[in-house]
Amino acid sequence: MSKKDKEQEVMSEEEVITQEEKASKKKSKKEKKDPLKELQNELDTEKDRYLRLFAEFENYKRRTGKERIELFKTASQDVMVSLLPVIDDFERALKEIEKTDDENLKGIELISNKLKETLKQKGLEAIETNAGDVFNADIHEAITQIPSPTDDMKGKIIDVIEKGYALGEKIIRYPKVVIGQ
Numbered sequence: 001m002s003k004k005d006k007e008q009e010v011m012s013e014e015e016v017i018t019q020e021e022k023a024s025k026k027k028s029k030k031e032k033k034d035p036l037k038e039l040q041n042e043l044d045t046e047k048d049r050y051l052r053l054f055a056e057f058e059n060y061k062r063r064t065g066k067e068r069i070e071l072f073k074t075a076s077q078d079v080m081v082s083l084l085p086v087i088d089d090f091e092r093a094l095k096e097i098e099k100t101d102d103e104n105l106k107g108i109e110l111i112s113n114k115l116k117e118t119l120k121q122k123g124l125e126a127i128e129t130n131a132g133d134v135f136n137a138d139i140h141e142a143i144t145q146i147p148s149p150t151d152d153m154k155g156k157i158i159d160v161i162e163k164g165y166a167l168g169e170k171i172i173r174y175p176k177v178v179i180g181q
Contacts, residue, residue, distance in 0.1 A: 073168045076122060077167055077170075077172055080122070080165070080167055080172060081172055081173065083115075083119065084165060084172075084173055086115070087115065087119070088162065090108070090111075090115065091163075093108055093112075094108070094109060094112060123167050123168045124165055124167055125165065125166050125167075126164070126165055127171065127174075129157065129163070129164060129177065130157070130160070131157055131160065132153070133157045134155065134156055134157075135177065135179045139164070139171065140164075140174060140175055141164075141175065141176050141177065142177060142179050143161055143176045144178050144179075145178070145180070145181040146180065146181060147180070147181055148180025148181060153180040155179065155180065156180055157177045157178070158177075158178045158179060158180050159178040160175060160177050161176040161177060161178060163175055164176075
């Protein structure tokens with residue numbers, strides 16, 4: 001190697017060292033700024049976590065509140081479902097009582113009315129379904145299809161076999177119907 005090459009090599013080494021010193025000075029300046037930025041970033045992430053946790057807790061409170069209200073509304077659903085056949089029996093008995101003139105059977109009508117009113121106060125409602133209504137699969141249960149007596153009865157309810165009931169907004173027994181084909 002010649003003297004010139006050695007001098008250039010030494011100069012380039014010196015340049016590399018000075019560049020490294022400049023970079024280390026920049027890093028030290030950045031390091032001075034970094035703790036503040038790091039703390040700010042840490043604070044931002046903790047604030048974000050806090051807000052998300054708070055929102056999640058609020059959603060939990062709202063959801064459990066709704067579930068509790070729903071539970072209170074439908075807590076008596078099992079009892080209501082078990083009483084539906086009794087109501088059906090009362091309705092059949094009342095139809096038979098109408099055919100007779102016996103005044104002694106009026107007590108059954110009073111008991112039936114009292115039972116219906118008590119269940120209505122507890123939230124039980126009959127689903128209004130009549131012959132001639134349009135069949136809706138969301139609220140009716142089709143037992144069978146028969147040929148419709150007229151063309152305008154196609155897809156409509158021909159006969160109601162069993163009444164349907166709702167407890168609040170929830171249907172606990174769908175009305176069983178016969179529809180025209």
